[in-house]
Amino acid sequence: MAQQLxxxxxxxxxxxxxxxxxxxxxxxxxxxxPITPQTHVVEKLSExxxxxxxxxxxxxxxxxxSALSAVIGASAAGAxxxxxxxxxxxxxxxxVLHIASGMRLPIVMSIATRALSAPISIWxxxxxxxxxxxxxxxxxxxxxxxETHDTVIQAYRVAENPNVHLPVMVAYDGYIMxxxxxxxxxxxxxxxxxxxxxxxxxPRLDPDNPVTMGTITSPDWYYEFKYQQVMAMREALxxxxxxxxxxxxxxxxxxxxxEGFMLEDAEVALITMGAFANTAKVAxxxxxxxxVKAGVLRLRLYRxxxxxxxxxxxxxxxxxxxxxxxxxxxxxxxGPVFNEVAGAFYSSDHRPVLASFIAGIGQRTVLVDDFVSMxxxxxxxxxxxxxxxxxxxxxxxx
Amino acid sequence: MxxxxxxxxxxxxxxxxxxxxxxxxxxxxxRVIKPIIDQDKCVRCRLCFLYCPDAAILEVDEEYTxxxxxxxxxxxxxxxxxxxxxxxxANECPVKAIEMVPEVA
Numbered sequence: 399m400a401q402q403l404x405x406x407x408x409x410x411x412x413x414x415x416x417x418x419x420x421x422x423x424x425x426x427x428x429x430x431x432p433i434t435p436q437t438h439v440v441e442k443l444s445e446x447x448x449x450x451x452x453x454x455x456x457x458x459x460x461x462x463x464s465a466l467s468a469v470i471g472a473s474a475a476g477a478x479x480x481x482x483x484x485x486x487x488x489x490x491x492x493x494v495l496h497i498a499s500g501m502r503l504p505i506v507m508s509i510a511t512r513a514l515s516a517p518i519s520i521w522x523x524x525x526x527x528x529x530x531x532x533x534x535x536x537x538x539x540x541x542x543x544x545e546t547h548d549t550v551i552q553a554y555r556v557a558e559n560p561n562v563h564l565p566v567m568v569a570y571d572g573y574i575m576x577x578x579x580x581x582x583x584x585x586x587x588x589x590x591x592x593x594x595x596x597x598x599x600x601p602r603l604d605p606d607n608p609v610t611m612g613t614i615t616s617p618d619w620y621y622e623f624k625y626q627q628v629m630a631m632r633e634a635l636x637x638x639x640x641x642x643x644x645x646x647x648x649x650x651x652x653x654x655x656x657e658g659f660m661l662e663d664a665e666v667a668l669i670t671m672g673a674f675a676n677t678a679k680v681a682x683x684x685x686x687x688x689x690v691k692a693g694v695l696r697l698r699l700y701r702x703x704x705x706x707x708x709x710x711x712x713x714x715x716x717x718x719x720x721x722x723x724x725x726x727x728x729x730x731x732x733g734p735v736f737n738e739v740a741g742a743f744y745s746s747d748h749r750p751v752l753a754s755f756i757a758g759i760g761q762r763t764v765l766v767d768d769f770v771s772m773x774x775x776x777x778x779x780x781x782x783x784x785x786x787x788x789x790x791x792x793x794x795x796x
Numbered sequence: 797m798x799x800x801x802x803x804x805x806x807x808x809x810x811x812x813x814x815x816x817x818x819x820x821x822x823x824x825x826x827r828v829i830k831p832i833i834d835q836d837k838c839v840r841c842r843l844c845f846l847y848c849p850d851a852a853i854l855e856v857d858e859e860y861t862x863x864x865x866x867x868x869x870x871x872x873x874x875x876x877x878x879x880x881x882x883x884x885x886a887n888e889c890p891v892k893a894i895e896m897v898p899e900v901a
Contacts, residue, residue, distance in 0.1 A: 502809035563808060601811050610812035622803040623810045629803075 410582040412575040415543040416482065416508045416568070417442035418582070419550035421452050422590035426477035429457035429468035433487040434520045435572040436510040440482055462487035466494040466507070473503040474611055476602035478554070481505070484572055485512035488526045492533070498565045499534030499627060501611060504557035504600055505565040507535075508550060510576035511672070511723075513760045521761030522572040524671070527700075528724040528734045534627050536566040536634050537701040539671040543580040545653055545698075546570045548645060551585055554594040555641040561633040563600050569700075571673040573761065585649065593648055635702045655699035658711050660686070664693025666717045666776035668769065669708070669739055671697045674721055674758065681769030692773040697735070705742035717751040717780035718743075719772055722789075723758045732756060732789040751779045757792035768792055823850065827881030829896040831874050836862045837893035840870055844885035844894060852879035 410418065416439045420428070428447075430440040446452040455472075459465045462483050469479040483491060488509060498505050511527055513519035527537060536556060540546040546568065553566040570576065585593075601609060615623065638655055646652030659679045661667060670678045675696035685692035695711055697704075712718055722733030729737060736754035743749055755772055757764045772792070779785050807813055833844075845853040858871040874885075886894040 500809060601807065601809070608815045610815070611809070613810050613812055615810055618797060618800060619806075619810070622801075622806055623808075625803045626806070626808055630808075 405583055406586070407581045407583050409579050410543050410547070410584075411438065411577055411579050412540070412543045412546040412570045413438035413510060413577070414442050415547035415582050416550050417446070418584050419547045419590070420480045421446050422585050422587045423478065423551060423554055423594060424587060424591060424596060425452070425454050425480045427455045427457065427469060427472035427479045428481065429459050429465045429472070429479075430481050430483065431459055431462050431465050431487060433462070433484050435512060435522075435576040436482045436484040436487070436508070438576070439508055439510070443480075462491045463494055466491045466498060466505075469505050470494065470498055470501065470503055473505050473600075474501065474603050476598040476604075478596055479505055480507070482508040482510070484510045485514055485520075485526045488530060489514060492530065495530055495533035495535060495565075497612070500623070502563040502600065502627075502630070503565060504554070504563055506550065506553045506557055507565065507567050508546075509567055509569040510572040511569050512572040519760040522574055522723075523759050523761065524569070524722075524724040527567065527569045528726070530567070531701060531734070534564065534631070535701065536562075536564050536631070536638070536699075538566070538568045538698060539700055540568060540570045540575075540698065541672050541675045541696060543575065543578070543582045544651070546575065547582050547584065548649070548651060548653070551590050551594060552638070552641040552645055555644075556634060556637045558594070558597070558599050559633075559637040559641075560599045562630055562637045564627070564630050564634055569672070574673045583651075589648065593645065631702045635699070635704060638699050638702075653698055655704045656707050656711060657696040657698060659694040659696070661693040661695060661711055661715070663691060664715050665691040666719070666773055666780055667693040667695055667712055667715045668755075668772060668776070669695045669697060669718060669720045669735065671700065671735065672723070674723065674764070677764065677766055678721070678769050681766045681773065684766060685770050685773040688770065688774075690773045690777045692776075700735075703738055703742070705745075708739065709742055709746045709748060712750060713748050715750050717753065717776040717785070719753040719755050719776050721755045721757055721772070725756055725759065736789070751776075751783060751785045753779055753785045754789040755792050756789050762793050764792060822877050824852075824875075824877045824879050827876075827879060827899060829881045829883065829898050830876065831879065831881070831883070831885050831894045832897050833872055833874065834893045834895070835860055835871065836864070837891055838872060839891050839893070840868050840872070841890060842872075843888050843890065844872060847884050847888045849882065849884065850878050850880060852876075853885060
């Protein structure tokens, strides 16, 4: 089947790869506000709309708070919707993020991840998305333009799955990916709609069957609706695995909720997300030349967190390092993903030595050699059986 | 509370499928003081009806003759199912015909 499809490759940045995915999905309503480094996504979509290449209503709003509010309204009316943002824009959206998930609307949003002010940084890290991790959104981190394109398409299948009905964020590294051009095999509209058919599977506003949305609930009711979200998020893991498997069957490419690299015989491993994984893989090969049995686990689905999968993939590894591109100030260990990995292992029988690395804050460059050093540190920890106990700040002038 | 629907029995996202169901939420139960209208003092100016934020003052087609012998064709009454006891009516009444009385003495 995959062979029958016409292979059409374009040179696209991850930003444009998102726009082409949204085009293929025949989205009805797009509302967004420009913010670096996301702007190209909606700029390209505006171009498609102006040229009549997409039949979408473009709503130019006055803020990100309004952008998400506008697509909530459109989604509630039964439209397939899209928005995109980054950094301060995602922060300004914050209260509306909870409303989108609480109302169980299948909204898809792309994030070209960027650091948060102050001081102002337009460059990359994951501070913006880490702030949004408890908002009830399904969250992916992608590591190539192709994967970003494919994941936006998968996101609609997950979001609109009747067992899920949750909004989905597709995050990728600002600049490092958003502005880097790569070859992308673009999914055609016909195929995208066969994979993610346009069908209103969620309750919608309909004058013939009136309902009330966005209601107030007293203490007798609120808790049950939050528990519904807990259960929907658990279902989202199965839905994401299904969406990825079917995508692979149809298009010949899939990624898993987590990707392993040279883990089979690895003694030490780094857990990374997004573009870091590509550097870490090169470093793992290099570390092996230097006598360290290194491997990489790339976490692609961050929410819901695939804890069983991760523990299983690392079941033979003696030391695990988690590379975080955000800081959780004042946390027991300051790497946000580290804390979750530690939590996952604490409830399992396998207890590797754990280490937290903070790197790439405000897009500070992290080189292959830096990752090789991390692997070497992990080897030391594995030998002594003791981790560093606190986060290691890679590359900070200290 | 155990007789209320379970989480899986509720429509997702707090959607209310039945229009007008808010009528069943008797907000008058929140009240700690209640307005009592003195029908003999009331001059039927309608200000309480206009000011009430909960539309809990009812304008009823009911004749009333005051002790002084004045005849009115309407009577103002309080809908205690939804009156929250805010006291705005009593505050606005130009002839002080509304008294706020504690629910519990």
